[in-house]
Amino acid sequence: MSRFLTLLGLCFWGVTAPLRAGVGEAAYERGDYVEALQTWRAQAEQNGVTAELLAAIGNAEWKLGHKGRAMICWERALLLSPRNPVALAGIKHAQGAGGTDRPTQTWSENYAAFLGADLWLILGALGFWGTLLAVLVPKLRRQPMGDWTQRILITSATLFALSIPGLYGAYTLASRAVVRRTDVAVKLTPTVLGEALNGTAEGDVLRTGRKFNGHTFITSADGKGGWVKSTELEPIWGGGLPINLDQMQAP
Amino acid sequence: MRAFFAILAAFVAPSLVQAENHVTWEITPPVCGPGQPFRLQVRIESDDVLGPANQVGKEIKPPRGMALRFSGQLFRANATEATLNFSGVAPEDEGTYVLPGFNARFPSQVVAVPAITLIVSGKTGYRKEGRARAELVLPDRTFYVGEKIAGRVVMRGSEQETVTGTFGLECEAEGFNFQTEGSAFTQPLQDGLGLAKTFDLTPIRAGQGEFNLSGIMLVNTGDRISSLSTSGRDRPFNFRRKLTVEHVPETGRPADWGGSIGKLDATPPDLSNRFPEVGEPIKLKLTLVGEGNLERIVAPELPGSDSWDIALASELRQRRSEGRRTFIYTLVPRLPGDLKTPVIRFATFNPDSKKFESVEFISVAVKVSGNAPAKVELVTMDPSAKIGAPAAKMITGLLTPTVAAGTKGVAKIEPLAASQPFWLSNSAALVTLLLATLVISVVGYFAAHPEILIRRRARGALRRHRAAALEAQRRQDYAAYARAITQGLRAGAAPLLQAEPLALTQSDILRALPSANLTLLTAVFLAADGAKYGAKDGAQAIAEDAQLQAMLNTLEAQL
Numbered sequence: 001m002s003r004f005l006t007l008l009g010l011c012f013w014g015v016t017a018p019l020r021a022g023v024g025e026a027a028y029e030r031g032d033y034v035e036a037l038q039t040w041r042a043q044a045e046q047n048g049v050t051a052e053l054l055a056a057i058g059n060a061e062w063k064l065g066h067k068g069r070a071m072i073c074w075e076r077a078l079l080l081s082p083r084n085p086v087a088l089a090g091i092k093h094a095q096g097a098g099g100t101d102r103p104t105q106t107w108s109e110n111y112a113a114f115l116g117a118d119l120w121l122i123l124g125a126l127g128f129w130g131t132l133l134a135v136l137v138p139k140l141r142r143q144p145m146g147d148w149t150q151r152i153l154i155t156s157a158t159l160f161a162l163s164i165p166g167l168y169g170a171y172t173l174a175s176r177a178v179v180r181r182t183d184v185a186v187k188l189t190p191t192v193l194g195e196a197l198n199g200t201a202e203g204d205v206l207r208t209g210r211k212f213n214g215h216t217f218i219t220s221a222d223g224k225g226g227w228v229k230s231t232e233l234e235p236i237w238g239g240g241l242p243i244n245l246d247q248m249q250a251p
Numbered sequence: 252m253r254a255f256f257a258i259l260a261a262f263v264a265p266s267l268v269q270a271e272n273h274v275t276w277e278i279t280p281p282v283c284g285p286g287q288p289f290r291l292q293v294r295i296e297s298d299d300v301l302g303p304a305n306q307v308g309k310e311i312k313p314p315r316g317m318a319l320r321f322s323g324q325l326f327r328a329n330a331t332e333a334t335l336n337f338s339g340v341a342p343e344d345e346g347t348y349v350l351p352g353f354n355a356r357f358p359s360q361v362v363a364v365p366a367i368t369l370i371v372s373g374k375t376g377y378r379k380e381g382r383a384r385a386e387l388v389l390p391d392r393t394f395y396v397g398e399k400i401a402g403r404v405v406m407r408g409s410e411q412e413t414v415t416g417t418f419g420l421e422c423e424a425e426g427f428n429f430q431t432e433g434s435a436f437t438q439p440l441q442d443g444l445g446l447a448k449t450f451d452l453t454p455i456r457a458g459q460g461e462f463n464l465s466g467i468m469l470v471n472t473g474d475r476i477s478s479l480s481t482s483g484r485d486r487p488f489n490f491r492r493k494l495t496v497e498h499v500p501e502t503g504r505p506a507d508w509g510g511s512i513g514k515l516d517a518t519p520p521d522l523s524n525r526f527p528e529v530g531e532p533i534k535l536k537l538t539l540v541g542e543g544n545l546e547r548i549v550a551p552e553l554p555g556s557d558s559w560d561i562a563l564a565s566e567l568r569q570r571r572s573e574g575r576r577t578f579i580y581t582l583v584p585r586l587p588g589d590l591k592t593p594v595i596r597f598a599t600f601n602p603d604s605k606k607f608e609s610v611e612f613i614s615v616a617v618k619v620s621g622n623a624p625a626k627v628e629l630v631t632m633d634p635s636a637k638i639g640a641p642a643a644k645m646i647t648g649l650l651t652p653t654v655a656a657g658t659k660g661v662a663k664i665e666p667l668a669a670s671q672p673f674w675l676s677n678s679a680a681l682v683t684l685l686l687a688t689l690v691i692s693v694v695g696y697f698a699a700h701p702e703i704l705i706r707r708r709a710r711g712a713l714r715r716h717r718a719a720a721l722e723a724q725r726r727q728d729y730a731a732y733a734r735a736i737t738q739g740l741r742a743g744a745a746p747l748l749q750a751e752p753l754a755l756t757q758s759d760i761l762r763a764l765p766s767a768n769l770t771l772l773t774a775v776f777l778a779a780d781g782a783k784y785g786a787k788d789g790a791q792a793i794a795e796d797a798q799l800q801a802m803l804n805t806l807e808a809q810l
Contacts, residue, residue: 024654040654048660056652063649076664089650097562097648118667125677136684140691174666185430193421196430199546240663 051081067203112169130156186226190215284377316342408444513543733778743806
């Protein structure tokens with residue numbers, strides 16, 4: 001019986017060992033980035049992704065030379081936590097030493113990044129409902145607006161007005177994608193044989209527009225527009241870990 | 252019987268005859284000189300109505316060396332004939348060229364155009380120099396995987412024909428990556444008569460491959476000085492070349508070769524500060540110039556030494572056409588004194604000489620002051636910081652990540668804005684609120700204006716009593732008729748007098764209807780209510796029905 005329990009314990013230890021705290025960090029510290037990446041990926045698949053985890057995976061991917069995957073991880077980490085220091089440092093490093101391009105954020109995007117898209121939407125919804133109820137309820141009750149109602153109206157209307165640039169910035173921030181392939185051609189037309197106007201490299205962050213014929217209209221960091229195959233980009237919103245481009249997708 | 256069959260056959264025969272298409276073609280000139288532009292006209296006559304032909308340009312496959320473009324179709328509405336026009340340029344070699352048959356697809360039918368023969372002969376006296384022509388400029392040598400081949404299409408004009416533009420450059424080359432710099436990079440030739448379009452070709456696999464480049468140039472013919480006598484036309488061009496591609500040889504390949512292929516030169520290094528202090532980062536800018544795959548070159552890694560800590564800070568990206576690539580390194584002196592920046596050698600493969608060459612960035616003398624020890628952490632050093640300031644702010648490099656164990660995360664990062672329940676619940680709440688507002692407003696309005704409902708009810712009662720009166724009149728029931736009329740008059744007058752209907756008498760009705768006949772009203776009221784007091788019957792009232800109905804109508808109109 002005791003042998004059975006020992007074996008069971010060893011099995012449990014073996015299964016959970018990679019997920020123990022500090023294993024990934026230790027591997028990263030000693031330069032074993034593959035081990036660190038595997039540990040953190042297993043942790044993400046089991047518990048879901050957090051900003052810290054994504055930033056850490058981004059660092060490991062960068063160290064392994066996967067620029068596109070690293071940038072996706074850091075950008076997504078910033079969506080969850082707009083001031084994550086590891087992700088911010090990673091993106092800055094990628095732009096400086098790594099040579100990747102990233103569009104300069106507009107004032108509304110910087111404003112939106114202060115709180116995050118979801119919080120801006122919640123604040124906007126609260127402001128909208130507060131304003132609406134403060135206006136409608138006294139009318140329905142056929143009573144003049146009281147002091148507290150006026151305070152609620154002013155506060156809600158201010159909150160709603162302040163949330164509008166945040167919502168707009170969050171919308172434009174969401175319309176971005178990371179180039180996942182090396183040497184991607186930016187074409188004049190959304191066609192297979194379209195004339196290549198320019199090139200963009202793996203890890204570059206682009207603003208995306210409408211989609212047509214399997215291509216996405218993009219605007220690069222230096223403001224140049226063109227069409228890129230949609231399969232060569234990965235949107236920043238709407239995913240967890242970066243998609244594996246080497247595996248065929250299931251039909 | 253024989254006559255009957257003959258007549259029958261005469262009727263049936265026309266229906267069995269199939270519509271026949273007649274296709275002719277004409278080449279102008281009939282015999283072309285090498286490289287001479289020609290015009291091909293294909294005329295189709297049919298028994299059916301033809302229309303515009305579809306995708307003719309895609310159907311036709313010109314033979315090797317010949318450029319051909321579908322330039323348009325002449326047709327009239329409901330016409331049974333069509334003319335397809337092609338413009339082309341004859342191949343450079345003499346001989347007979349067969350343009351394979353193709354299908355012209357009309358809305359009503361598909362017409363098979365037979366093979367067309369073009370004869371190219373050098374005896375036509377055609378002088379190529381007199382016409383605008385396109386030439387492909389591409390090195391005639393073995394190419395190497397990964398190198399950037401700078402090619403050009405030179406479109407030369409002449410005194411009679413000027414090249415004014417180009418479009419539709421398309422390349423079909425398996426195993427090559429083809430890129431152009433866009434229409435802005437079409438440069439005029441020095442003589443002002445032609446244009447040159449540059450492109451880059453990068454082989455991506457070894458072997459022999461065919462390179463096929465086609466496009467169209469816009470040609471202006473006539474007097475160049477007077478714009479009134481010029482006429483424009485487009486002329487296609489097509490080039491096919493067999494290119495041989497090999498891998499860069501392994502023999503003599505230096506260990507530090509980073510994929511550079513081309514004829515490159517080093518410019519003198521540029522140093523941000525020649526008099527730094529110990530530990531003060533300075534920037535060393537190295538620029539490679541020349542022809543080659545500059546954008547594919549991996550920045551060389553420089554190991555640190557006793558004198559220097561070195562890190563690749565960044566690299567500047569230039570456009571391909573600029574022909575330069577810059578790497579910027581951060582150097583931190585470890586020791587004071589007269590130092591020299593390290594000599595940096597860069598291996599490149601020259602495809603012309605087929606040998607590896609070394610490009611060398613010379614060292615630069617630097618005078619380092621100070622006495623500080625030489626241990627400097629690059630990642631925590633800010634080159635733009637003032638000397639002596641604490642280097643607390645990290646400006647580059649990756650931070651060491653920390654991951655909290657057991658923290659629950661999300662499977663997919665999706666914005667709340669993409670959540671359907673969020674928008675559904677908000678929309679439902681908004682619709683409910685607006686509906687409630689609407690209902691309460693309507694109810695409140697009626698509560699504030701009760702006369703609206705009272706008059707509405709009175710109108711309904713008046714109409715009911717009028718219908719009852721008509722029914723009683725039909726039955727000749729005088730008492731019921733009089734009761735219905737009086738009830739109708741009371742119901743109609745009550746809201747106007749703000750009184751209860753049952754309390755009204757004929758004099759009250761007269762207040763609501765001043766123009767009414769009092770005698771008639773009295774008679775009707777007596778007939779209705781006077782029966783119990785033994786009054787006379789109401790036959791007189793029925794006789795005055797028109798007046799009574801007019802009273803009811805007047806009351807209804809006032810409600």
